[in-house]
Amino acid sequence: MFHIFTVIGARPQFVKAAVVSLAIKRLGRGIIKESIIHTGQHYDYSMSGIFFKELNIPRPIDNLNVGSFSHGKQTGIMLERLERVFIRDHPDMVLVYGDTNSTLAATLAAAKLHIPVAHVEAGMRSFNKLMPEELNRVAVDHMSDILFCSSDASVKNLRREGIPDKNNGKCCVVLNVGDVMVDALKFFYSYAEKRSKILAKLNLKPRNYYLVTVHRAENTDSLEKLKVIFKSLNIIAEKGSCVVIPMHPRTLSALKRLGMKNFSKNMRIIGPVSYFDMLLLEKNAAGIFTDSGGVQKEAYIFRVPAITLRTETEWVETVKSGWNTLVPINEKAIMLAFDKMARFKRDSLRVTSNIYGDGKASGRIAGFFQKYFITTVKIKPGLG
Ligand code: UD1
Numbered sequence: 001m002f003h004i005f006t007v008i009g010a011r012p013q014f015v016k017a018a019v020v021s022l023a024i025k026r027l028g029r030g031i032i033k034e035s036i037i038h039t040g041q042h043y044d045y046s047m048s049g050i051f052f053k054e055l056n057i058p059r060p061i062d063n064l065n066v067g068s069f070s071h072g073k074q075t076g077i078m079l080e081r082l083e084r085v086f087i088r089d090h091p092d093m094v095l096v097y098g099d100t101n102s103t104l105a106a107t108l109a110a111a112k113l114h115i116p117v118a119h120v121e122a123g124m125r126s127f128n129k130l131m132p133e134e135l136n137r138v139a140v141d142h143m144s145d146i147l148f149c150s151s152d153a154s155v156k157n158l159r160r161e162g163i164p165d166k167n168n169g170k171c172c173v174v175l176n177v178g179d180v181m182v183d184a185l186k187f188f189y190s191y192a193e194k195r196s197k198i199l200a201k202l203n204l205k206p207r208n209y210y211l212v213t214v215h216r217a218e219n220t221d222s223l224e225k226l227k228v229i230f231k232s233l234n235i236i237a238e239k240g241s242c243v244v245i246p247m248h249p250r251t252l253s254a255l256k257r258l259g260m261k262n263f264s265k266n267m268r269i270i271g272p273v274s275y276f277d278m279l280l281l282e283k284n285a286a287g288i289f290t291d292s293g294g295v296q297k298e299a300y301i302f303r304v305p306a307i308t309l310r311t312e313t314e315w316v317e318t319v320k321s322g323w324n325t326l327v328p329i330n331e332k333a334i335m336l337a338f339d340k341m342a343r344f345k346r347d348s349l350r351v352t353s354n355i356y357g358d359g360k361a362s363g364r365i366a367g368f369f370q371k372y373f374i375t376t377v378k379i380k381p382g383l384g
């Protein structure tokens with residue numbers, strides 16, 4: 001059996017790994033064993049445990065319980081603990097997702113031990129090196145051996161950086177498999193519809209509320225920007241629209257530091273919700289405000305208009321399609337974009353093709369591993 005170690009630690013990675021794990025189980029039977037390592041970057045039940053339970057993700061063989069620290073310290077602790085696990089267990093492949101500190105630490109630990117790394121969501125770029133995620137992605141892509149891309153744009157980004165051609169003798173593969181978040185949404189939506197009671201619980205009517213998620217460092221570390229965002233949302237709520245905000249713990253602490261309270265009664269600030277609840281909230285929203293990568297994409301897949309509270313995005317296709325608008329953090333721009341979104345006619349836009357794939361990305365990833373281990377590796381190192 002070939003052993004893949006999947007390293008995950010942050011909320012969006014749980015969603016992505018859930019569907020890929022299922023596909024590996026299905027297609028890798030008798031050939032591949034997958035074990036999950038949880039770095040512990042996210043640890044609150046609402047940010048971690050609930051995803052394992054709801055999405056039936058296999059129980060991690062190790063939880064490194066890293067917790068929250070500055071970037072260097074958090075990544076450093078993960079690096080040290082992951083290295084220990086990899087040296088102990090000799091995985092045949094390390095599988096990582098996205099662009100978090102967990103992704104970077106796992107890739108660096110594995111690459112230095114010459115363990116092949118497969119990166120899901122490779123090639124995404126915002127071209128903004130002030131974003132911690134951009135630094136992580138670029139480093140991870142240049143150290144990875146198998147780069148699973150979500151779109152044509154991400155393949156082009158890698159080629160522009162000389163991957164795979166300049167990977168100096170190292171076997172390196174770039175494949176556009178589609179986006180595993182499409183798979184997750186398609187696979188789990190019917191379960192979510194049956195099980196989630198969130199609309200009734202919050203007394204929400206379809207298309208009668210706006211959904212908001214904000215957690216990006218550039219918005220939460222700047223109290224000035226955070227103030228503009230919440231002031232604008234509060235004006236929208238005061239004018240009569242219901243605004244539902246499942247709040248990331250990082251944003252909650254920033255808001256407390258800011259001392260902003262006495263919001264309109266139409267501002268519904270709640271804790272982070274489960275994936276099933278989130279899918280229902282997204283699908284039925286009149287519009288979405290976000291700075292999340294995953295939520296931008298999900299809004300697009302559900303064809304719900306979105307305002308992205310950033311000046312650039314990795315998910316450029318959502319903007320080109322007309323469903324997503326990038327808005328700088330100033331009150332006038334946010335209010336203008338909101339007025340436009342409130343008047344948006346969903347049937348005014350042609351439904352574009354599936355730019356992020358057909359919902360079969362995880363099958364392609366597992367299928368690739370199956371062939372890779374049978375044809376490329378053949379003899380298991382250390383056992384041959
Ligand atoms: C991380 C990722 C980001 C991703 C996001 C998904 C990096 C650099 N950033 O950002 O790309 O979009 O996850 O949500 O890896 N906290 C809690 N409880 C938790 C987790 C976090 O209270 O379970 C609080 C802590 O105060 C912590 C802060 O949130 O300091 C930020 O958490 P962290 O994981 O460092 O970054 P995210 O903003 O979540």
Ligand code: UDP
Binds near residue numbers: 011213274276
């Ligand atoms: N999500 C969730 N509950 C929430 C907020 C987000 O289940 O309260 C899901 C969302 O549907 C998407 C993923 O988490 O699948 C996105 O994660 P996040 O916004 O934290 O990170 P990003 O995608 O920006 O890296």
